[in-house]
Amino acid sequence: MRYCRRCLYPDNHPFGIGFDAQGICTGCRVHEEKDSLDWLEREKKLAALLAGYRGRNRARHDCVVPISGARDSFFIVHLLRKVYGLNPLLVTYNRHYNSRAGIFNVAHLRTVLGCDIHTLTLDPRQVKRVMRTTLDRLGSFHWHALAGQSVFPVQTAVRAGIPLVIWGAHQALDQVGMFSHLDEVEMSRRYRREHDLMGLEAEDLVDEGELSAVDLEPFFYPQDADIRRVGVRGIYLGNFIRWDTKAQHEKMLPLYDYYVGPLARTFDSYNDVDDLHYAGAHDLIKTAKLGYGKATDHASREIRFGRLTRDEGARLAARYEDAPAPDLSRLAAFMEMGEGDILAALDRLRDPRIWEKAGGAWKRKDRAADHPGGADLPKTGGCDFRNNVPADLDGDPQARQLLSKGYMRESV
Numbered sequence: 001m002r003y004c005r006r007c008l009y010p011d012n013h014p015f016g017i018g019f020d021a022q023g024i025c026t027g028c029r030v031h032e033e034k035d036s037l038d039w040l041e042r043e044k045k046l047a048a049l050l051a052g053y054r055g056r057n058r059a060r061h062d063c064v065v066p067i068s069g070a071r072d073s074f075f076i077v078h079l080l081r082k083v084y085g086l087n088p089l090l091v092t093y094n095r096h097y098n099s100r101a102g103i104f105n106v107a108h109l110r111t112v113l114g115c116d117i118h119t120l121t122l123d124p125r126q127v128k129r130v131m132r133t134t135l136d137r138l139g140s141f142h143w144h145a146l147a148g149q150s151v152f153p154v155q156t157a158v159r160a161g162i163p164l165v166i167w168g169a170h171q172a173l174d175q176v177g178m179f180s181h182l183d184e185v186e187m188s189r190r191y192r193r194e195h196d197l198m199g200l201e202a203e204d205l206v207d208e209g210e211l212s213a214v215d216l217e218p219f220f221y222p223q224d225a226d227i228r229r230v231g232v233r234g235i236y237l238g239n240f241i242r243w244d245t246k247a248q249h250e251k252m253l254p255l256y257d258y259y260v261g262p263l264a265r266t267f268d269s270y271n272d273v274d275d276l277h278y279a280g281a282h283d284l285i286k287t288a289k290l291g292y293g294k295a296t297d298h299a300s301r302e303i304r305f306g307r308l309t310r311d312e313g314a315r316l317a318a319r320y321e322d323a324p325a326p327d328l329s330r331l332a333a334f335m336e337m338g339e340g341d342i343l344a345a346l347d348r349l350r351d352p353r354i355w356e357k358a359g360g361a362w363k364r365k366d367r368a369a370d371h372p373g374g375a376d377l378p379k380t381g382g383c384d385f386r387n388n389v390p391a392d393l394d395g396d397p398q399a400r401q402l403l404s405k406g407y408m409r410e411s412v
């Protein structure tokens with residue numbers, strides 16, 4: 001396997017990645033734009049764009065903003081509300097496997113920033129059927145969450161007649177440099193299908209496994225004619241703002257005091273604290289498929305910002321990617337499957353360039369640390385992540401004020 005000499009990405013990155021004559025990947029090259037573009041100019045461009053949507057037709061909401069109980073939700077809503085004076089309609093897709101910290105964060109966000117919210121919560125039995133089928137077909141139980149969170153904002157925009165959807169960073173631009181920031185790429189159905197959804201839209205899954213069109217209808221993308229009628233477009237803030245998720249969290253945490261905390265399989269405690277399985281069993285499956293997991297995504301990002309050397313990043317990634325997923329039995333119980341069935345699905349997906357079976361156990365043959373680096377950027381700072389989730393979250397007086405109906409019994 002070929003690896004970037006600056007970051008840790010291999011050439012089997014699912015978004016597609018290229019390498020130049022120096023052995024540096026396309027993601028690292030596009031990241032260099034963060035230090036070469038005139039970001040003040042770009043922010044002015046954003047301000048002008050948003051001004052065109054503020055207070056339009058005396059509508060209650062100026063834009064639709066997808067949020068979760070983690071990622072960059074606080075930064076995005078703070079920016080739009082406090083800096084640009086917009087009234088966003090927040091939307092969130094309920095994955096069903098939310099952490100308590102994540103449920104708190106969503107309730108806290110909409111309360112402190114004073115926003116309306118629309119939540120899509122599907123029948124849990126239906127969600128489980130989709131999870132079982134996509135685990136089998138795609139090796140991903142999390143497909144429903146990717147599909148739901150990428151389509152519910154667009155459906156809401158069409159239904160409520162709000163023509164602007166605002167996203168944070170564009171993942172494929174950030175990770176593999178699929179576009180330049182100057183392309184100002186906007187959301188599209190095609191990108192969603194090919195990259196967010198691993199090539200399979202909900203329509204392609206009808207009559208697969210246990211699924212009917214009725215099960216999948218909540219994940220269907222709106223008709224082109226309806227999108228055109230409302231004039232819905234979706235922009236990415238990362239094309240206009242020098243996106244640095246760690247720095248953004250560290251600006252927002254003192255202002256809003258939301259929860260961030262440690263995860264089983266990555267050192268970045270800011271981005272996935274809301275999800276019980278994303279940085280656990282989901283990442284175990286990703287690592288089986290590709291040879292790398294979230295810790296490589298996060299370390300590659302920090303290497304590009306000069307906060308980790310390649311060697312430091314490779315060591316961190318190896319430590320987390322060899323860690324167990326303690327949530328696996330809980331996931332199996334939720335999916336009404338055996339742990340062994342999930343592990344068997346995972347074994348079918350292993351990339352033979354990375355894994356070999358020796359003495360009945362899977363052994364890794366290749367990883368970024370085995371390949372030469374030597375293209376590090378100058379160090380700009382350290383890479384510490386904070387943790388403020390109390391060990392007994394229910395004992396935290398703030399957590400008792402949850403304005404949410406998010407809890408359910410384990411057995412449901």
Ligand SMILES: [Zn+2]
Pocket residue numbers: 004005006007008009024025026027028
């Ligand atoms: Zn790279």
